Amino acid sequence: MELLISQSINGLSVSAMLFITALGLVIIFGLMDVVNMAHGEFIMIGAYVTYFVTTVFHAPFVVSMLMAFLATALLGALIELTLIRRLYGKVAETLLATFALSIILQQLVRMAFGPEDKFVGMPLEGRFNVGGIVIPHYNLFLIFVAVAILAVTLALFYKTPYGMQLRAVTKNRSMAQCLGVNTARIDTLTFACGSGLAGLAGALIAPVKSVMPSMGSYYIVDGFLTVVLGGFASIAGTAASSVVISESVTVMAGYMSEITAKVLVFLVIIVLIRFKPEGLFTTEKR
Amino acid sequence: MLKEVKTVGWDKTIDILLLLFLVSFPLMTSLFRVEMMSKCIIYIVFALSLDILWGKAGLMNLGQAMFFGLGGYVLALSYATRDGVPAFMSGFGVTEVPWFMQILHNTPVAVLLGMLIPGLVAGLLGYFIFTSKVKGVFFNIITLSLASLIELFFTNQQKYTGGANGISGLPPLTIGEEPLSVLEHYYVMLAVGLLVYLFCRWLTNSRFGMILRSVRENESRLQFLGFNPAAFKLSIFVISGMIAGLAGMMYIPIGSFVSPTNIGVGFSTAVLVWLAVGGRGNLTGAMIGAFLVTWLESLLSEHFENVWLLILGAAMLAVVMFFPKGLVGTLLDWQYCRRVDRQLGDVSCDDGLGLMDGELATAKGKV
Numbered sequence: 001m002e003l004l005i006s007q008s009i010n011g012l013s014v015s016a017m018l019f020i021t022a023l024g025l026v027i028i029f030g031l032m033d034v035v036n037m038a039h040g041e042f043i044m045i046g047a048y049v050t051y052f053v054t055t056v057f058h059a060p061f062v063v064s065m066l067m068a069f070l071a072t073a074l075l076g077a078l079i080e081l082t083l084i085r086r087l088y089g090k091v092a093e094t095l096l097a098t099f100a101l102s103i104i105l106q107q108l109v110r111m112a113f114g115p116e117d118k119f120v121g122m123p124l125e126g127r128f129n130v131g132g133i134v135i136p137h138y139n140l141f142l143i144f145v146a147v148a149i150l151a152v153t154l155a156l157f158y159k160t161p162y163g164m165q166l167r168a169v170t171k172n173r174s175m176a177q178c179l180g181v182n183t184a185r186i187d188t189l190t191f192a193c194g195s196g197l198a199g200l201a202g203a204l205i206a207p208v209k210s211v212m213p214s215m216g217s218y219y220i221v222d223g224f225l226t227v228v229l230g231g232f233a234s235i236a237g238t239a240a241s242s243v244v245i246s247e248s249v250t251v252m253a254g255y256m257s258e259i260t261a262k263v264l265v266f267l268v269i270i271v272l273i274r275f276k277p278e279g280l281f282t283t284e285k286r
Numbered sequence: 287m288l289k290e291v292k293t294v295g296w297d298k299t300i301d302i303l304l305l306l307f308l309v310s311f312p313l314m315t316s317l318f319r320v321e322m323m324s325k326c327i328i329y330i331v332f333a334l335s336l337d338i339l340w341g342k343a344g345l346m347n348l349g350q351a352m353f354f355g356l357g358g359y360v361l362a363l364s365y366a367t368r369d370g371v372p373a374f375m376s377g378f379g380v381t382e383v384p385w386f387m388q389i390l391h392n393t394p395v396a397v398l399l400g401m402l403i404p405g406l407v408a409g410l411l412g413y414f415i416f417t418s419k420v421k422g423v424f425f426n427i428i429t430l431s432l433a434s435l436i437e438l439f440f441t442n443q444q445k446y447t448g449g450a451n452g453i454s455g456l457p458p459l460t461i462g463e464e465p466l467s468v469l470e471h472y473y474v475m476l477a478v479g480l481l482v483y484l485f486c487r488w489l490t491n492s493r494f495g496m497i498l499r500s501v502r503e504n505e506s507r508l509q510f511l512g513f514n515p516a517a518f519k520l521s522i523f524v525i526s527g528m529i530a531g532l533a534g535m536m537y538i539p540i541g542s543f544v545s546p547t548n549i550g551v552g553f554s555t556a557v558l559v560w561l562a563v564g565g566r567g568n569l570t571g572a573m574i575g576a577f578l579v580t581w582l583e584s585l586l587s588e589h590f591e592n593v594w595l596l597i598l599g600a601a602m603l604a605v606v607m608f609f610p611k612g613l614v615g616t617l618l619d620w621q622y623c624r625r626v627d628r629q630l631g632d633v634s635c636d637d638g639l640g641l642m643d644g645e646l647a648t649a650k651g652k653v
Contacts, residue, residue: 035423086607091423092346096562097606099555103599111592217551221434224427259442263435270414270428277419 003254006133011250012243013139016146017205019242021219022226023153024197026238029227031170031190033091034084037098039223040216041105042072042195046202047211048109051118061123061207068203069196076195080188102216110213117210142204149197150239157235166190229269231278245269295618297570301483304573308476317468321540324472326580327479328536333560333576334486334569335529341566342490343522344502348426349433350530350557353404355549357531359440360403362453362544363387364396374448384446400535401528408527409520416516416523430551437550452545459539466539475536482529486569489525498522559602565612574614 021043028036036042046068053064079101087094124137157163168176169186177183201219209215222245230241245265252261308327312320336350366372367383368391375383390396411432415425440447447453458465459474466474489495497518500508505515538544547553557576564575579598587594609616 029423033423035427083603083607090610093606093610095346095348095423095426096558097603099558100599100602100606103555103595104603107592107595107599111596217434221431224431228424228427228431257442259435259438263439266431266435270411273420273424274414274418 002132004251007251007254008247009133009135010139011247013142014250015243015246016142017201017208018222018226018246019146019239020149020197020201020204022223022230022238022242023149023235024194024201025220025223025227026230026235027153027197028191028194030234031166032084032088032187034088034094034191035091035098036194037095037220038079038102038105039195039198040218040220041102041109042076042198042216043202043205043219044109044211044213044216045075045105046072046199047120047206047215048113048118048202049199050203050206051120051211054120054123055118065200065203068199070199072199072202073192073196076198077188077192079195080191084191085184085187106213106216113213115213117212119210120206122207138207145204149200150235153235162186162189225266225269228273296621297568297614297618300570300574300614304570304577305480312469312472320472321468322581322584324468324475324540325537325584326577327472327475328533328540329557329560329576329580330573331479331482331536332530332533332557333564333572334482335526335533336557336561337566337569337572338486338490338498338529339522339526340561341568341572342495342502343498343519345519345523346426346558347523347526347554348430348558349436349551349554350429350526351549351551351553352429352433352436353408353527353530354534354537354553355436355440355544355546356404356407357400357534358537358544358548359447359453359534360390360400360531361396361535361538362456363446364390364393365456365538366453367391372453374451374453375445378445380445387446397535401531404527404531404534405524408523412520412523416519430554433549433554434551437546440549441546448545450546452543452548454543454545456538456542456544458542471540475540478532478536482532483569483573486529490569494518494521559598561612562602563605563612565609565615565618568614568618571612571614575612578613 024042025036025039028034028039049068049071050061050064053059053067054061083097083101084094087097122136122138124141127134127136128140129135155163157167165176165181166186168179168181169183173183205215205219226238226242226245229245230237230239248265249258249261252264308323311323332350332354335353336347339350340346364387367375367387371380371383390399411428415428441450443449459471460466490498497508497513501515501518508515534544534548537548556579560575560579561572562575563579564573565571583594583598586597605612611619
């Protein structure tokens, strides 16, 4: 029983991480129908930025989060302007191009900083001990950040002029264009925003996991599963499905290997999708 | 009236030249290179398995290596467990070969299962994906996730799969008493490769192949005509999985090992790159792509291992941006346009004709 409780509390912080990882994917996909295969590499770059800011320059962790966001957002904007922009509407081509990009980015980082693992110190050392169940402070911090990001993203989408334009473009691109919305600028901003979120996810992952060039491919699969379960273009669905996936994997992982748990969850998702193709948490479109 | 445009494209010529080259290759070079080329032939078969799926039916499987790896692991386990419990199992306290591996003792059964198991996985996965209403990138994402999970799973199940090291020290093919030599292996692989090529050619030129093409081009119109696209997608997915499984089994006696790298995302990416570079939709492009890229890879990575991946990524990006039809596809289009130009005189031919890839040039024989 104790194992079950501690695993489900653990699961919450894992969900927080998964949510931040998947959010960028969903935002980019929902707006532009682009599956960004290089998303994992943006996470990896965010983690490396964190490594350099905290371990090499000894700046506080919060600064590194900000830097990771800005650096990857800039990189994302650059990539959108030079590459993705030319390939809109061609699904196979964007997949291949971002795939190629992920190979290049990974290899560049490997050549520049070496293949070995880097470690980032834990920014919050303390832990609570409630009746034999240990909760590190950092896990609570992760949950807090995830909720904050969810709130900020929803506010950005539903309370700002940018968000209104973005929703208009998502609904009907050509009509939005006719009404004078600068869709190209919205695309760039959104891609940058999604990439920045990936970088932020990398920064948050860095203290818990080791930082290495190939780390991105590990997170992108979980991100994809979340997107599939949550519906392709729904922020709330992403939040819900990341909790469902992480909780079930983490709780099951208390009793079997984590990989087996993941495979089981994956199989369940495939079967579910057969009967609920819109994703579990999306209301059916008319 | 316009005359019929000559329809024999350069792809057939390239196919025949490639076959002649492969047949005569052992006469020209050392045994080491012959062994490299045997692997190349296996990769060509693997590329063909994806081309009939992605190129013909438009289903871009991002995890094709899972079928390759499954086939490979089945045959590898059959060899490894033949003489009692192998070292990687006994190291974990397994004292007897588990029941589900005992059926593999019989090599013909193992070979059959090496194709049936990938086919079954493809069938189940395809059933749930294709009969569902989900569209578009879902297929890509699911196959990618599955390949990655299977890779992790096989690495994780050390007791049965040898973990990250895989299963090594596998024997070469034996016919009768003596194991085959490198040269004999090469020609066996070439023969199997040729059979697979002929099968793919026959399949894609048949009525079934035509319908697959229309699945790619316009699925809803196919439905209006009374066909069920899901059934066709499912069948080609299973066939493609089985051929990939066959390629995986062919790899065992040559490579003499199998490891999670043969089953995962990295290898799936590699085969995508071959097809993207060579051009998809006509079998020639897949073969040329697999041949060129793997041969270059083994030559270059002997000296510049780091730079190789960088070159690969850059080449892939360049092809996607500038030659979206791949090398062979671009060549065929150019040839077709030149023929049309010659007949029409001064009217120039460009993408406005709606040419999708080289294959359409042959399909639209009449202008």
